[in-house]
Amino acid sequence: MQPEYNLYDLQQYEAEFEHICKQNTVSVITFYSLASGFLTGKYRSDADLSKSARGGSVKKYLNGRGFRIVKALEEVAGRHNTTPASVAIAWLIARPGITAPIASATTVAQLNETIAAVKLNLTGAEIDLLNTASAY
Numbered sequence: 001m002q003p004e005y006n007l008y009d010l011q012q013y014e015a016e017f018e019h020i021c022k023q024n025t026v027s028v029i030t031f032y033s034l035a036s037g038f039l040t041g042k043y044r045s046d047a048d049l050s051k052s053a054r055g056g057s058v059k060k061y062l063n064g065r066g067f068r069i070v071k072a073l074e075e076v077a078g079r080h081n082t083t084p085a086s087v088a089i090a091w092l093i094a095r096p097g098i099t100a101p102i103a104s105a106t107t108v109a110q111l112n113e114t115i116a117a118v119k120l121n122l123t124g125a126e127i128d129l130l131n132t133a134s135a136y
Contacts, residue, residue, distance in 0.1 A: 005030040005098070007039055007069050007088055007134040008061055022097045030092055033101035035061055039088040040113075041070050065136070072133035076126045082116055089117030091130050 049055035
């Protein structure tokens, strides 16, 4: 299965499909794993939406819940001396039932952030912090 699934967009997959995938051992490969770049911390206001071609699709994340998620990502990233993007991908990798996340990269630096996520081991407390921030 290939659902849209990330720290912000998780409700539909978790409510409708997660239990089915787990029960039937269905591989889950997520797309929009970084919520069109929002989970990188790149977008903080409407003014930031012009930073990329995807900026327009990020506007829906500019709200209290979205900013709570980014704050939690930054906190965990600081503990590991890494980036919010790496933490967001590592959270997906740590999720039971997720086979692999899809994350696009347009620069070598972005590719390196994705690669770093594979080596990042989040603690239970860090996963709880991210889950709490992203609760819907």
